[in-house]
Amino acid sequence: MQIPADVLAVLTDDRTIISGDRVAVPFELEPALYQRMNQMLKDIGGRWDGRKAVRAHVFPFPVEQFMRDCLAAGEWPSRFEQGWYPTPPKVVFDMLEHASIRVGHTVLEPSAGTGSLAKRAAEEMGIVDCVEIDPRRAHVLRDLGIARQVVQGDFLDLDPLALDEPYDRVLMNPPFSNAIAHVMHALAFMKDGGTLVAVMPESIAWHSDRAAVEFRKLIADNEGEIVKLPEDAFAPSGTNVRTVLLVLEADPDGSLPTHGWHQRQPLQLDLFAMA
Ligand SMILES: C[S@@+](CC[C@H](N)C(=O)[O-])C[C@H]1O[C@@H](n2cnc3c(N)ncnc32)[C@H](O)[C@@H]1O
Incomplete structure (x- = not known):
């Protein structure tokens, strides 16, 4: 609002x-x-x-x-406005611990809000790129001057394969209503060997719809971690949605659909065509 x-x-x-x-x-x-x-x-x-x-x-x-x-x-969060729930400082701290950003790491924040995560990533000397759909919040991010680049637009519309250099780290707190789609899309922007740390609704750990079941299998196959957050972790942002942290490290031999994995797909199709 x-x-x-x-x-x-x-x-x-x-x-x-x-x-x-x-x-x-x-x-x-x-x-x-x-x-x-x-x-x-x-x-x-x-x-x-x-x-x-x-x-x-x-x-x-x-x-x-x-x-x-x-x-x-210039606004306060309402769940009707693209789910703007800034990550509370305690959760940001935990995410940074899992991400272990080193000097010069490239970091993507694909639903950056007003930069709760991006600011801390920049303080760790990461090179941070932000995406934010809301023009007011994108404006705030630009004013902060912490990001190498702020893209104002729908992250789900961005083409990961248009990117020359994928990211070392992805830090994200996507809109809870479409969190799996955002995380799956974000993986395509990450390097093999990179780490993604995301806040997600707790429901991804038990929901029985197909997307959630397949998502959990992908996490298990790639030794990802789902870390439960305290029930009131997001109370400071005005919501009692229960949340977890997802930590995924992309093993180059694993099945996570990273940037490299996507690039390898057409090659495999070509080989198939030659057979
Ligand atoms: C839960 S908030 C998190 C904000 C920020 N990451 C933080 O931790 O403070 C989600 C943010 O994603 C933005 N958003 C929602 N849908 C988006 C989309 N399709 N592409 C980019 N940003 C989006 C919202 O405007 C909101 O600012």
Whole structure:
């Protein structure tokens, strides 16, 4: 949801205090404006605590980084807006541990939001490329100046074989509603020998539809790991969706459909034609 301009002005005012689990506006607002701000803060999970010592909206989670992301993007997440749930710092930390990015590694973030993952990958001295479908969030990413390239568009429309140099690492927190398709597509951008770390809905571990069953088989065949995250891992982003981390390392002899695997397919077809 877009943050109304007057509410944005209040929340970015120098006098407004956003810290820890609180948002405090220590100046008078006209009632209609207060209601609009209150509506937004309530939507994110805050509640007004009018006690003299508090006088702030208090959230059941550390809200500071999350609010900063919302204010930079000029919006707050709604599940109707392409599933923008910024990765909370604790989850980002775990993902970076699994990814072990080294200086100069190329890193793809194919659903980059406002860069929770991309920022940390750049701090690890990775060379980061981002894709983001939403123009406002893509704009924020460009302003951050952390990425070598920001592509604004639908990641699923990008052709991996148009890429000369596939990536060492893929870090992603794709829209939960289409997570398997995003991960499968992302593998095609990764090098043999690369590592993909993705946040996914927990349902991929038990769902019985064909895509999920085949996906689990691919993970098992390639010794991938599904790591359960705490039930409330995404509470700081306003959702109680249960999530897991998927960690896939692409063995060059494995069956993961990496960039190299895709390139080898036409060759195999040619050999078949000659037989
Ligand atoms: C769950 S959020 C994660 C954001 C970011 N990765 C993070 O961790 O903070 C998913 C993001 O993917 C974007 N997105 C959704 N569908 C997309 C698509 N087809 N191509 C590229 N980005 C997409 C959404 O706009 C949203 O910003």
